[in-house]
Amino acid sequence: MTQTYPTAEKAAELLERVRVRRPRVHCLMNTVVQKFTADGITVIGAIPSMTSSPDEIADFVSKADVLTVNLGTLDAERRNVIERAVEIANDAGKPWILDPVHCDYSPSRLAFARTLIARRPSVVRGNKAEMALIGKTGDILGIETGAADQLTDGTRSVTVRNGHRWMAEVTGTGCLSGGVIAAFLTVEPDALAAATAALAATGVAAEQAAEFARGPGSFGVAFLDTLSALTPEALRKAARIDHDH
Numbered sequence: 534m535t536q537t538y539p540t541a542e543k544a545a546e547l548l549e550r551v552r553v554r555r556p557r558v559h560c561l562m563n564t565v566v567q568k569f570t571a572d573g574i575t576v577i578g579a580i581p582s583m584t585s586s587p588d589e590i591a592d593f594v595s596k597a598d599v600l601t602v603n604l605g606t607l608d609a610e611r612r613n614v615i616e617r618a619v620e621i622a623n624d625a626g627k628p629w630i631l632d633p634v635h636c637d638y639s640p641s642r643l644a645f646a647r648t649l650i651a652r653r654p655s656v657v658r659g660n661k662a663e664m665a666l667i668g669k670t671g672d673i674l675g676i677e678t679g680a681a682d683q684l685t686d687g688t689r690s691v692t693v694r695n696g697h698r699w700m701a702e703v704t705g706t707g708c709l710s711g712g713v714i715a716a717f718l719t720v721e722p723d724a725l726a727a728a729t730a731a732l733a734a735t736g737v738a739a740e741q742a743a744e745f746a747r748g749p750g751s752f753g754v755a756f757l758d759t760l761s762a763l764t765p766e767a768l769r770k771a772a773r774i775d776h777d778h
């Protein structure tokens with residue numbers, strides 16, 4: 534069967550679509566990087582909301598176009614809220630993404646991540662250590678980020694080679710990428726194409742930011758500037774997307 538693979542042209546088209554649609558992205562985000570993640574979602578052209586209040590989660594997920602579930606600062610109440618949010622997203626047929634932060638530190642968190650994966654997110658994204666434990670995710674798009682981002686949906690595999698080493702020195706670039714991927718999921722049903730475009734966009738913005746930042750601190754700020762200013766044309770030219778065939 535002939536496979537369709539995401540291209541730089543497709544990434545540019547999807548960036549344009551996100552900016553036109555201005556999707557609502559609800560985030561159950563860890564408490565460490567809420568602001569940075571919300572800023573990343575805003576500058577890509579989407580609208581973030583971040584509440585984890587049990588009595589409001591149903592309304593927020595119902596009004597959102599997509600949900601981001603991040604396990605970074607898990608506690609008993611947050612687990613319940615996550616389960617409720619996932620149920621609402623699934624019942625409404627809305628896409629959601631799981632970031633199993635630090636599942637490599639705690640067996641109970643890894644077990645919780647597995648129960649969530651059984652409820653079929655559109656995407657699971659983690660760093661190398663996290664995805665080594667999560668393992669294969671079958672036909673659910675699995676993404677291991679790092680110097681190169683590796684994406685596979687069980688049939689097709691893609692590598693995004695954009696980015697800068699300072700991304701690894703700013704806490705929350707991975708969490709932020711989850712929010713940006715979520716925004717792209719609302720404009721493209723092929724999760725592989727959506728996530729490839731999102732990671733190329735953040736990677737190209739990081740390369741541009743590194744040209745005028747002086748280190749990780751100023752890079753974090755510059756990255757929001759360049760992600761905000763990123764044009765579809767600049768993304769098309771600078772995206773480095775490879776695939777397996």
Ligand SMILES: Nc1ncnc2c1ncn2[C@@H]1O[C@H](COP(=O)(O)OP(=O)(O)OP(=O)(O)O)[C@@H](O)[C@H]1O
Pocket residue numbers: 634659660661677678679680681682695696697698699700701703704705706707708709710732735736
């Ligand atoms: N050495 C590197 N060179 C280029 N890009 C990188 C490098 N390391 C990480 N990145 C990029 O940084 C982002 C975060 O990836 P990483 O794997 O570090 O996530 P993470 O560990 O989950 O981050 P966090 O938990 O702080 O949010 C991704 O977009 C990835 O492409």
Ligand SMILES: Cc1ncsc1CCO
Pocket residue numbers: 563564565566605606634704705708
């Ligand atoms: C450092 C840290 N601890 C919990 S969440 C988080 C941020 C992203 O991983």
Ligand SMILES: [Mg+2]
Pocket residue numbers: 634635659660707708
């Ligand atoms: Mg992480």
